Amino acid sequence: MEPNARLSTAAEIMIEFARSTGLSPTAKAPRRYLWTDAFAVCNFLELYRQTGDEQYKDLALVLVDQVHDILGRHREDDARTGWISGMDEKEGRNHPTRGGLRIGKKMNESGPADRFDEDLEWDRDGQYYHYLTKWMHALSRVGRVTGNPSYNRWSTELAKTAHAGFTYLPSPGTQKRIYWKMSIDLSHPLVPSMGHHDPLDGFITYNELQATLANELRGSPELDLSVEITDMAAICRGKNWVTEDPLGIGGLLSDAYRAAQLIVSGTFKAAGLLETLLDASRLGLNSCLRINFMKDPAGYRLAFRELGLAIGLRAATRLDQLIAGEPRLLKGQQQLSELLAMVMRYAPLIESIEEFWLKRTSSEASTWTEHRDINLVMLATSLVPDGYLTI
Numbered sequence: 001m002e003p004n005a006r007l008s009t010a011a012e013i014m015i016e017f018a019r020s021t022g023l024s025p026t027a028k029a030p031r032r033y034l035w036t037d038a039f040a041v042c043n044f045l046e047l048y049r050q051t052g053d054e055q056y057k058d059l060a061l062v063l064v065d066q067v068h069d070i071l072g073r074h075r076e077d078d079a080r081t082g083w084i085s086g087m088d089e090k091e092g093r094n095h096p097t098r099g100g101l102r103i104g105k106k107m108n109e110s111g112p113a114d115r116f117d118e119d120l121e122w123d124r125d126g127q128y129y130h131y132l133t134k135w136m137h138a139l140s141r142v143g144r145v146t147g148n149p150s151y152n153r154w155s156t157e158l159a160k161t162a163h164a165g166f167t168y169l170p171s172p173g174t175q176k177r178i179y180w181k182m183s184i185d186l187s188h189p190l191v192p193s194m195g196h197h198d199p200l201d202g203f204i205t206y207n208e209l210q211a212t213l214a215n216e217l218r219g220s221p222e223l224d225l226s227v228e229i230t231d232m233a234a235i236c237r238g239k240n241w242v243t244e245d246p247l248g249i250g251g252l253l254s255d256a257y258r259a260a261q262l263i264v265s266g267t268f269k270a271a272g273l274l275e276t277l278l279d280a281s282r283l284g285l286n287s288c289l290r291i292n293f294m295k296d297p298a299g300y301r302l303a304f305r306e307l308g309l310a311i312g313l314r315a316a317t318r319l320d321q322l323i324a325g326e327p328r329l330l331k332g333q334q335q336l337s338e339l340l341a342m343v344m345r346y347a348p349l350i351e352s353i354e355e356f357w358l359k360r361t362s363s364e365a366s367t368w369t370e371h372r373d374i375n376l377v378m379l380a381t382s383l384v385p386d387g388y389l390t391i
Helices: 003-020 034-051 054-071 089-094 129-146 149-166 198-211 226-236 246-265 272-290 303-325 334-344 349-358 372-383
Strands: 189-191
Touching (some): 003 034, 003 372, 034 054, 054 129, 129 149, 129 198, 149 198, 149 226, 198 226, 198 246, 246 272, 246 303, 303 334, 303 349, 303 372, 349 372
8 A cells, every 4th residue: 555545544544533432523421442542642643743734633632631531530430539549630630640540441340349250351440551551652752742741741650650550579589570450549450460571561661751751851850760660671581572462573573663763862772672572573473474364254353463463563664774774773783684684574464464454344344343443543553653653
């Protein structure tokens, strides 16, 4: 698909998303979901960058406000009211991320008397660490595009809150870990296991927030993430990042590109991480594609997971271009170029995945309609990825 066609299609998708979720026109009860909305904010910013049309920037800002006003507060079916941080109305509006942000699931979180049900937990509300890091990134991008330091402050305050709420020490003398899912008020874990890539996502995101912090906020002790970065680096040490999940592989490649941008900016010293992430991505791709999921009909495929891979491969193409213009990225890393070349062999999958999910017959499958919002937004991200992939 030609660049202009990609841009036009992405714009149509995002305007439809805005309408159907109650963003614009504003609905009485907008449908907000943190992961989807983080990608959507980045998409609107990219549409604004490419077209200069202020409506897209306005949609990004209204979406941020809706997310904070809805997911930063307790649910309507909860006995608790107000900001989940416990702040009064004025302070809550000034610091909307201080209590974290709800996922946005349809069902309320489980109560103390509820028996743990692993399947049902997927449908219950709470807070996910990896959703919070996506929102940190989205807020950072808004701050960069608008020049308004409030968004940088909110992203870093969210990082502080998430780190304090999700990380824990299992026992004295052991390494910290990260809970996968916490209660809405961050008082207790709902799922104690650790997400495979959560430490990596946190490590790179914290570094991004520190590197892109607005000048007027630099030197502020309450926004310094040095301790959190050190914690996350220790949790990451020795971890194996290989996964067969297309969405997970896409995340690794996106993280690799973000890390490369930080290295080029001179704010990130973990250059060896690039090789580690590309090698894990290569192994994951080899394993994942042996299954040959592309041959299956739409009813047996999950669009957002495949589109996550397409977004990651878009990141790999940009990493390839970045390395070509920044040869210092290759210094002391002889295998980096070879690993990237191996990953780039899979680049044709991008258009294959996009074309499949752009077909009307594919979007009629239940696997598409059941996850329609996230599928639409991630398809748009794959078509115009720079709003999401840029730091």
